[in-house]
């Protein structure tokens with residue numbers, strides 16, 4: 001089972017089965033489509049400093065590239081210039097490139113050991129698509145190819161009109177490093193990391209992203225081994241040996257490729273107990289039973305709370321027995337999901353309600369219709 | 380001809396304790412004990428003793444000890460005592476050596492070289508006494524995705540086959556009525572029903588008295604087609620086509636005429652007293668297409684309401700064969716390893732043909748995944764399980780469930796004396812002699828079975844909880860939770876696990 005996954009991280013990176021981390025997560029969405037810059041989200045995540053240890057921080061921002069929204073924004077990190085030329089050779093061969101350039105950063109003493117960070121706005125070349133292959137499927141294949149086969153190159157963001165910004169450091173430093181105050185987004189998601197086993201590697205920070213889907217995660221997935229083997233049957237190659245990556249791929253498979261609803265997704269990732277299923281009315285019971293029978297290998301077992309986002313949704317979810325914290329809050333059109341309640345109060349005066357969902361119960365924030373937002377992929 | 384065979388065991392009687400009750404005399408069907416009224420003494424003919432410990436267990440004063448005959452044969456690494464005795468036996472009889480139960484040779488037992496993981500710090504372990512812990516398992520073909528068609532009652536899920544629901548991932552292996560007594564069959568059936576799992580009829584048909592346990596019965600269709608008729612198929616919860624058996628891959632079966640009593644002849648639909656011979660192959664299956672035809676014939680005959688399993692012996696190409704079986708339409712692939720039990724098999728075949736189940740299982744699961752068809756069938760493995768540790772490791776390697784044969788017999792009293800083929804089982808299991816078979820009370824035997832499986836289930840829950848997992852499907856195929864100890868790179872690669880410390 002360890003065949004075929006060339007490990008595309010620095011050689012000093014330990015080859016642990018997966019990543020073990022405790023973390024902070026935070027997400028905010030303006031359901032009316034109003035945009036804010038990165039300052040509030042940085043402030044919020046910084047408030048949960050206790051939950052991270054400076055070995056990883058990251059953000060996902062939606063709505064930041066409105067002028068190039070038709071193109072996939074491929075954001076890559078490279079070990080060195082050779083890796084960059086290898087990857088660019090592949091990118092130019094496979095895509096029409098509308099724009100390319102380094103990701104703007106500011107140098108600050110807190111952030112060091114920086115890889116080369118570049119972004120490319122691309123569209124698949126129609127001649128490259130296989131028969132009956134959609135552009136999204138092609139993108140997934142291309143991302144897998146770069147991450148598995150191109151030494152020293154790693155795609156950390158591949159959606160449209162969105163971007164992931166992440167690295168080694170405390171999240172507030174990573175935010176300043178990437179100059180997030182210069183971006184305007186209607187959804188921001190953030191992560192502060194407390195890994196116990198991995199040396200800092202930029203690719204290992206959260207969010208994990210594939211197409212428009214981003215996942216930030218607090219916890220450890222005990223079922224990782226089988227989740228990963230199941231996803232391998234569907235062409236997903238887990239290159240990072242981290243459990244968060246499997247969540248991102250599972251979400252892509254279930255929502256985009258298999259067309260499940262968010263409620264179904266929650267029933268797969270944090271399946272209700274059989275005891276609960278047996279008590280449901282017939283129709284629901286049959287569906288819940290079928291979901292567990294078919295997707296048992298994608299049940300995420302172990303403690304987790306996650307925020308999954310795409311261009312129109314932000315979903316919070318905890319494991320079935322709720323071993324990690326998660327709270328939700330609402331202020332008019334703003335929706336918040338966070339590991340703790342305090343940061344919401346810190347950045348929002350008008351908080352109307354906060355609540356704690358039960359284990360396995362998804363919190364779903366969705367863009368209002370008429371906000372001019374195109375439905376995200378699979379939404 | 381003077382026999383050169385040394386008795387395998389010594390039977391020692393403490394004469395001071397012995398009260399001449401003759402229990403031992405009556406209990407030993409091999410007639411090793413003899414009471415001499417004139418001398419008021421009990422004598423032993425050790426050459427008849429097979430070490431089943433029935434007399435020892437039942438002697439009211441614990442006057443008996445049975446131990447290995449300490450007589451030494453000359454030291455020789457090649458010519459061990461077993462080799463010498465086997466050669467003498469064949470020189471004296473000119474026959475093929477027969478034996479019962481599974482291969483007990485010193486082949487590596489990989490279960491003993493694999494260890495499990497547990498959570499520490501970053502991931503809380505779960506206490507199954509306080510928290511939910513789920514072992515429920517479904518066997519049958521499942522689609523890759525949920526795609527429901529139609530509405531209301533007519534709703535069906537594309538690609539979803541009929542499913543067997545198991546409350547614990549353990550079932551009882553195929554053991555035929557004929558090889559074992561009716562009471563033993565009844566005990567297995569009752570226990571399966573009580574446990575919410577299944578037992579397997581083996582190839583001997585199903586007595587009508589047991590139809591009431593049909594919802595917990597897997598009915599086998601083997602090369603002899605004994606006892607296969609419409610009601611039999613109808614009575615079952617699932618059907619199993621038996622291609623091979625781990626204890627004797629490549630050969631058929633033979634139930635001697637003496638064992639074919641009236642009831643057995645009725646159940647098997649053969650004349651009383653005639654030998655029941657299962658040919659080595661199914662004579663209507665000479666290729667994979669033929670197998671597919673039989674699978675579909677059975678599905679058709681049961682209106683597509685029952686999963687069809689295909690059971691094979693673990694051999695070198697199991698992975699490719701299993702893939703063919705899945706593509707031929709089977710809902711379950713059952714694989715029986717070299718250590719699997721039997722009522723009777725030629726010793727040389729049992730001990731030399733086939734491969735260990737651990738390796739076959741890992742190879743089959745890998746292959747079905749590589750071909751993207753793992754969901755299309757469940758994998759059930761058999762042959763060589765001794766405790767819940769073995770079972771949970773099999774699940775982590777990729778099995779959906781296991782079949783327990785020998786452990787079930789052991790729970791009911793079997794002492795693995797390997798004399799099943801004689802029909803004189805002193806424990807009332809592998810016999811048709813009414814005097815012997817009434818020794819096994821189906822109700823008590825069922826209780827013993829239920830107790831053992833409940834205990835194993837509980838141990839599995841404890842180990843799952845220790846790994847921070849609360850549903851068995853999160854361990855199934857999760858080989859990262861396993862490590863090898865003292866295994867070669869090659870073995871680790873085939874098993875798909877890392878070495879401990881890695």
Ligand code: SF4
Pocket residue numbers: 392396397398399400401402403404421437438439440441442443
């Ligand atoms: S059963 Fe025990 S006490 Fe009874 S005759 Fe045999 S050895 Fe003696």
Ligand code: SF4
Pocket residue numbers: 390406407408409410411412427428429430431432433434435445805
């Ligand atoms: S065969 Fe069994 S019952 Fe007979 S003497 Fe030996 S141990 Fe006792």
Ligand code: SF4
Pocket residue numbers: 431479480788792793794795796797798799800803804805806807808809
């Ligand atoms: S079933 Fe009976 S004869 Fe066969 S090994 Fe067990 S105790 Fe011996």
